[in-house]
Amino acid sequence: MKALRLDQADLERWFANWAKTREVYAPLEQSSTSQSISATRSYVDWAILRDGRFPVLDRGLPKSPIKKFFLPQPEVLFRSSTKKDDPDAFVLKEPEEQKDRRVLVGVRPCDARSVELNNLPFEKDPYFQSNRARTAIVGFTCRDRCQTCFCEAVGGSPVGTEGMDIAVTQLDDLYIAEVITDRGEELVQEGGGAPEASEEEISRLKESKEQVKSLFSSMSDLDHSLEAMKAKDLFALYNAPFWSQLADSCINCGTCTFLCPTCYCFDIQDEVVKGTIRRIRYYDSCMFPLFTLQASGNNPRGQKVQRVRNRFMHKFKYFPDRFGPFSCVGCGRCIRECPVNIDIREVLRDLLAVE
Amino acid sequence: MTSLLANPYRPYPARIDDIVIETEDGNLKTFRLVLEDEDTRARWSHIPGQFAMLSLAGVGEAPIGIASSPTEKGFLLFTVFRAGVVTTALHQMDVGDRIGVRGPLGNGFPVDGDLKGKNIVIIAGGFAFTTLRATLLYMLANRGDYGKITVIYGARTPGLLLYRDELKAWAERDDLDTYITIDREAPGWDGLVGFVPTVAGQVAPSPENAAALICGPPIMIKFTMPPLEKIGWTNDQVYLSLENRMKCGLGICGHCNVGPVYVCKDGPVFTRAQLQSLPTEF
Structure with a gap:
């Protein structure tokens, strides 16, 4: 598998270049104000990445999963009219297919894998498949675990790449991007490329992944x-x-x-x-x-x-x-x-x- | 959307060609629908026991068993009980109005599989006769493929029997036995009187190389089984058709599951033996 070496500036360049032709979404800090108790609460959730912001990756999982990109809430299946002079009144017609391409950046392995699992029942659902075809996933493998997460107990992995087009792993001072799919390769080209990781960096990547895995295997009763x-x-x-x-x-x-x-x-x-x-x-x-x-x-x-x-x-x-x-x-x-x-x-x- | 996959959520436009009020209380009407697109009409085929979503744009969809046999060409029949939002709106529609049909959906009775070559006993109660009408007509059109055919059908009163003209015609045929019964004596009724389970016990069809197709209210099915079991019928010979709330009809949306199976996709037809391996969430 192709592995590239990037620093934060390289990643920012990729995001900026992708944003020229695609909608780029990432976990970003948001806040909501409750009027009843006049308190402001901040949380991390999916939003459009722009103005040089960087995905917030050190505050646990975003509040909501990424299913809304594949199963929009709500989704228009058909339109029609009730007008008497319309010869096609009451004939249901699909809305025009959404073609805008999107990239989700900073997707954790659990969320990326959810798309593959949902794809099993939705394999023949044209709306789901259309959304899947236009949505690329740039995942970030995990380094820490949340108090509530348990991916390894249900068949996942904190360093898993299932569902991702590119899997980014943060090492202390740099990022390694593994290119998983053809669409991932396309994104690399559009982003402006990056040098291949050295052998030493790849062995650091492997070592880091092993460390994370052993950190996560503490729930052995659910193996x-x-x-x-x-x-x-x-x-x-x-x-x-x-x-x-x-x-x-x-x-x-x-x-x-x-x-x-x-x-x-x-x-x-x-x-x-x-x-x-x-x-x-x-x-x-x-x-x-x-x-x-x-x-x-x-x-x-x-x-x-x-x-x-x-x-x-x-x-x-x-x-x-x-x-x-x-x-x-x-x-x-x-x-x-x-x-x-x-x-x-x-x-x-x-x-x-x-x- | 069509560029990717055929859209299983898109109904075929159809026109209401005829409406028959089936029962004296007016709560059951049979709608004769003609698919508007000629190609679709010619290509349409279904298996008796399958259902379709009747789609009223602006109101919603309801799953209804297909009452016409695949051997009846050019139109589809749906006998609909007025019960919820969609069926009430449907009952207010007129001949010539446009509706949508999405289907056929589900598995249907195995008329070209396990039922072939067998003696068939059709047991129906109330307005659950609809897909059994489709099945019976299909079997009569392929009469040589089946052994003895027995029909036991009951309703509360004569005025609540479906397809009354056809019932008369079937009674006159010598290649099937019909037992039509009503719950209580009624003026002008000179046929059988008694509940379906009682009549089934009296008729006592032999389980030898036979299959029973039973549709009706749960209470009727419950009491019909003991008299059949007494004379040797087993659960794998008995076919039932389930109804659950449905939305997609494709085994995705999650509404109609009975444990691990989806009534819309894996059913609606199950043998009683299959149902006993499932939770009773129906």
Whole structure:
């Protein structure tokens, strides 16, 4: 694999050159003011990189995952009109395909991998694929772990490159960029290139990656969890006694599903404004009772415990049985933001303890 | 979008060609739809038991079983119960109005697979007869492919039976046995009286080289199984069709899952044996 050596100025040159023909997004500091308590809170989230700013990479994961670039909230699937004189009234037509190219810079391995996992169910979804085709990912491997992250326990790696076009690793005084895909090579050319890394630098890269890996392998009780879960009986997991206790504390707010990089469930609704019909899709959540409510009034998951169980069973059993990997990248956002402190790592441990 | 992949979310435009009010309460209407594009109309094919999304631009979509047989060419039939937002809006539409059809979706009954060469018992209750009508017509059109065919169909009152003209015509055929029943005595009704499970127990179709296709309210299915099991029917011989809330119809959006399977993509038809290996989230 091609590996290039850069310093910060080189990276800034790349970002500036990419911004000439693409939208460049990166984790950047933002703030929001709460009027009720007149306090300003600052956080890191995805925003357009411009004015010589540099991605904020030392403050943990951005608040939101990158799924909004692939599953926009909302996304217009079709348009039509209700106008009587329009011969195509009520005929749904796709909006013009978005062709603007984008680069996401500073994507961590967990978030980059989420795109590959979501691609499994969305393989034949033209909207998702169109967004994927126009969005390049320049990842940054991890050097530190967040308190809440656990990528290695669910099949990922803090230095993984899955889903990335370019993988950048920061060594103390320099950056090494590994070019993973053809699109990554294209970005390197557009950015203005960089010298190849020396043999010494490449061995430093390898050493650094090994160090990070050993730092992350502290959750050894969750090693081989995928194979263990696949071997488990669906009904034994489904009927495990801990679900009701877990559901007791859950308030079904749906925060976990909205912030989860691999929660991809959606709803489709029609909107009519001034004679224009828009059929849109947007995030839905299996935490909500309306998610499964039928027109007859019957609700297959009318109870909270059924909904809580469905979310975790989907991630750790249904999805892997169908597609292979867990539908979880271990980013830990759900742990960080859950208002009642539900910890998905504990749920995984509970599931693995089921006989 | 089309430059990349065919868009499975795009409905085919269709016109309402005819509307039949099926039941005396007016809550069930059969819509005859003609796809507007000639090529699409010619290329359309489906398997009995499959469904389609009926798409009302500006209102939404609802999954409805296809009531016409693939052997009926040039149009599609959907018998729709007025229940939610989309079906209520559909019930207010007129002949000539434009709607959309997205499908066919789901697996359907294995009419050209496991059901071939078998004696077939169709058991239906209420308005769940729609995809079974498609199945029955398909089997009658390919009569030689199946053994004895028995139809047991019941409704609360004579006025709630679907496809009444066809029921009469089927009763006169000598290549199938029909048992049409209503729940209670009613003026002018000289046919069978009794619940579907009771009639199924009396008719007692042999499980020998046979398959049963059962559609109806859950309570009917529950009570129909014991009399069949008593005479030797097993769960892998019994085919059921599920309904869950659906949005995409493609096994993606997450609404209709029953444990690891999606009713829209892996179903709606499952054997009872398959359902017993799943959580009862339907």
